[in-house]
Amino acid sequence: MSQSVHILTFDIEDWFHVLEHRDTASEGDWCRFESRVERNTDRILECLDEANVRATFFCLGWIARTHPQVVKAISAAGHEIGSHSDRHLLVNQMTQRQFMDDLRTSIASLEDLTGHQVRAFRSPGFSISRQSIWAFSVLAENGVEWDSSVFASSHSHSREPALDITGPVTLEWRGMRLKQFPVVPGCVLGRRISFSGGGYFRLLPYGLIRHLMSKSDYAMTYFHPRDFDPDQPLIPNLPLHRVFRSYVGLKSALAKFRALLGHFHFIDISEANKLLDWDALPKLQLDGTSLSIPNGRKICLPA
Ligand SMILES: [Zn+2]
Incomplete structure (x- = not known):
């Protein structure tokens, strides 16, 4: 990589869209909670406008239908709209069919609203794991070109990331192709430290975050509207x-x-896609029912 590629992304969901928690799990419960996504997203848009920066916003299809003004404002400000699924469900807890239906609903809601093709996706909780690697096929078959669902470190919602990678790669199989933009940890004193979004960003001192970012030729950030909202209620x-x-x-x-x-x-991801020298980056070939990865191992795929 000849120049640093630092990518800015947001997952657009409300403060109560936490994963694996019974009290907030079902869509029917969400109307009971105060909505804060609009004011929190407006705050982000103001910051980006002041800094004159473009970002990729992975939005829930549910947000596009219930708060269309939020997604319209993001798109009108010139940012890229990707999908963060429709109802914020973990991919590794869905069947292939359920994931496909959820993805298609999300893409249709976002494209109808903005008039722009959805080319980028991030799964809730970075939850495409070894067992749900079929999700890459579903994404490519539904027009997604860029995925950012791999958290290249141990993580609470996907204990076994789908791919063991440290930077962007191209996945190729059966004539299909998907470019993967993972979230990768930084390195300090030989230790890998996640720093580029969510709770890690909120927890770590700024000096360390700045150090890790400056040492990273490639960095993928991931923020949420709720990350900047100190007044949000406690989730029951x-x-x-x-x-x-x-x-x-x-x-x-x-x-x-x-x-x-x-x-x-x-x-944003679209700009990063143009800057990266994809010919020089790893290509992972999907061979029949397995994915060959550079260290010689193979990942088996469900039939
Ligand atoms: Zn999310």
Whole structure:
């Protein structure tokens, strides 16, 4: 990579869209909670406007239908709209058919609203794992060209990431192709540290985040509207360790985010796609029912 590629992305969902929690799991419950996604997204758009930066926004199809003004405002400001699924369900807990239906509903809702093709996707909770690697086929078959569902480190919602990679790769199989833009940890004193979004960004001191970002030729950020909202209510019955992870650092996150925008040049996925030298980056070939990866191992795929 001849120049640093630092990508700015957001997952557009509301503060109550936490995963694997019974009290907020079903769509029927969501209308009981105060909606904060519009004001929190407006705050992000103001920051990006001030910094003159374009980003990729992975939006829930549900948000497009229930808060169309939010997605319209993002698109009207010139940002790229991707899909964050329709109803924020973990891919590794769905069947292939359920995932396909959810994805298609999401893409239709977003494209109807903005008039632009959805080319990018990120799964809720980075939940495309080894067992749900078929999701890459479903994405490519439905017009998605760029996926950012791989969290290249151990992670609470996908203990076994689909791919063991440290940067962008092209996946190729049966005439299909998908470019993968993973979230990768930084490295300090030989330790891999996630830093580029969500709770990690809120928890770590800004000096360390800046150091890790400056050492990374490639970095994928991931923020949520709720990351910058210190006044959001407490999610009912959330276990204590998850309260910590969800609410730590909310007060200082916006100032850290503004500082980050001032220190680094960020681009959206579409721009990164043009900048990256894909011929020089790894190509992972899907061979029949398995995926060959550079270290010689193979990942078997369900039939
Ligand atoms: Zn999400």
